[in-house]
Amino acid sequence: MQRFEEIPFPKQLFIDGQFVDSAGGETFPVVYPASGEEICRVPLARDEDVDRAVRAARRVVDDGRWARLNPHDRERLLHRIADLIETHAEALAFLETYDTGKPLRETKMVDIPLTIQCFRYYAGWPSKIKGDTIPVRGQFLTYTLREPVGVVGQIVPWNFPLYMAAIKVAPALATGNAVVLKPAEETPLSALYLARLMAEAGVPEGVFNVVTGDGETTGAALVRHPDVDKIAFTGSTSVGQQIMRQAASHIKRVSLELGGKSPHIVFADADLSAAVKGIVSGIFYNQGEVCLAGSRIFVQKPVYEEVLERLRDAARNMKIGDPFAEETTFGSLISEEHRQRVERYVGVGVEEGAEVVEGGRIPPNCPKGYFYEPTILVGGHNRMTVAQEEIFGPVAFVLPFDTVEDVIGLANDTKYGLAAGLWTKNVSLAHNVARALKAGTVWINAYNLLDAAAPFGGYKMSGFGRELGEEALDLYTECKTVWTSLR
Ligand code: NAP
Numbered sequence: 001m002q003r004f005e006e007i008p009f010p011k012q013l014f015i016d017g018q019f020v021d022s023a024g025g026e027t028f029p030v031v032y033p034a035s036g037e038e039i040c041r042v043p044l045a046r047d048e049d050v051d052r053a054v055r056a057a058r059r060v061v062d063d064g065r066w067a068r069l070n071p072h073d074r075e076r077l078l079h080r081i082a083d084l085i086e087t088h089a090e091a092l093a094f095l096e097t098y099d100t101g102k103p104l105r106e107t108k109m110v111d112i113p114l115t116i117q118c119f120r121y122y123a124g125w126p127s128k129i130k131g132d133t134i135p136v137r138g139q140f141l142t143y144t145l146r147e148p149v150g151v152v153g154q155i156v157p158w159n160f161p162l163y164m165a166a167i168k169v170a171p172a173l174a175t176g177n178a179v180v181l182k183p184a185e186e187t188p189l190s191a192l193y194l195a196r197l198m199a200e201a202g203v204p205e206g207v208f209n210v211v212t213g214d215g216e217t218t219g220a221a222l223v224r225h226p227d228v229d230k231i232a233f234t235g236s237t238s239v240g241q242q243i244m245r246q247a248a249s250h251i252k253r254v255s256l257e258l259g260g261k262s263p264h265i266v267f268a269d270a271d272l273s274a275a276v277k278g279i280v281s282g283i284f285y286n287q288g289e290v291c292l293a294g295s296r297i298f299v300q301k302p303v304y305e306e307v308l309e310r311l312r313d314a315a316r317n318m319k320i321g322d323p324f325a326e327e328t329t330f331g332s333l334i335s336e337e338h339r340q341r342v343e344r345y346v347g348v349g350v351e352e353g354a355e356v357v358e359g360g361r362i363p364p365n366c367p368k369g370y371f372y373e374p375t376i377l378v379g380g381h382n383r384m385t386v387a388q389e390e391i392f393g394p395v396a397f398v399l400p401f402d403t404v405e406d407v408i409g410l411a412n413d414t415k416y417g418l419a420a421g422l423w424t425k426n427v428s429l430a431h432n433v434a435r436a437l438k439a440g441t442v443w444i445n446a447y448n449l450l451d452a453a454a455p456f457g458g459y460k461m462s463g464f465g466r467e468l469g470e471e472a473l474d475l476y477t478e479c480k481t482v483w484t485s486l487r
């Protein structure tokens, strides 16, 4: 096992190509959630530090060198970043597990490989981003150009720290923007490691900057900075609303990936063992700390009891404990505060009439850290708090349904619209329901799949803008129309 002290990651802000302390010298603690112990401290960036980072980014945007870099050179640079992440994959996986408390097997098999794939995918784009010639009336040659937005502030959450950063950083750099990244206060370490790799890859100074600190201090400073052209945010809907309000004063571009309360539907004809596996990973993967989590599980009445029994078995059989142990499939929640929030929600569920049929406790074998058992609630209806509010933890709410029309109504009866899943062998039913669901992603006989090439994002209060895929290029480019008289 790689010891924390041996992982060669920087513990300073990354501004204008240099690792530096914060101007005021303040720091904050980073905690290993599976033990609750402080493992290091990193700088707290305040307005002055954020301003330095934004000015460095502005400089490199305004002098045009970065935006006009030959697309093939930009591609090589992005591939070099991907190569370096690959070379450092093991250290990054360990670091991510120390920072989040999630199982090492997942950071190794999911977080880091998805990050590499994301940089590789966007490495292919610079030579393919192009405008159009427009058939206008009159004698004109009219064409469009795709230009970078400029200085982009990116704010990401703690659940997949490096991957959430990659989803934003890779397309922003591929399109010639300069970035100031703010990782979550709970998980700043992999972003700093990425900064080190950026420098090693030869990314020009000022193009990529990392400021660490909490949302109210560092994040808010980035959002209100007048020289930031765009904020790309992933996090809770309430913070997304604040960001949108603040961005209004400068008409900053905003893209928002927010919360979810995704429906996961099992029809009676489904392959039940596959469906149960999908549901379990849909709600318990990453301790349920997933924006896409299939937290409302609707099971058609004829198979309800059987599916519930199998779900209970699967929840009981999850291996909770030491995130570094090979067999562990379920790690720690991110913080004590978050664990208490999850506990509170389970309490409210019970008060409103639900029954805890599995979990609902701190696991007895994990007295230290912020663990919480995979939990299943039943009994009640879709208007209950636990069916409407995002818990962002390992809490499944299982409800029976009768007809296709009923379940479509129930599934869409939410303010969110991030994702949905459904299980059936009936092809036309599957596609009809997929169309009827108001969600940015629908999985049929699958769940939780992401690919750098497949766009991803929310309907309704789950946000707007699509990340990943070709769609993300729109988030990071302005379209300029050029008219030329041919007379
Ligand atoms: P959060 O509290 O909204 O925080 C997200 C990020 O925003 C963090 O870096 C946070 O900083 C920062 N922040 C907080 N207040 C801010 C402010 N006033 N101004 C600027 N930045 C601010 O969310 P979280 O608890 O970390 O993450 C869980 C939420 O993220 C869930 O709702 C989940 O659904 C959502 N999420 C969505 C997606 C998606 O793609 N749709 C993916 C993952 C997670 P600090 O944490 O350092 O204070």
Ligand code: MG
Pocket (backbone or CB within 6 Å): 030, 031, 032, 033, 098, 099, 100, 186, 187
């Ligand atoms: Mg941490």
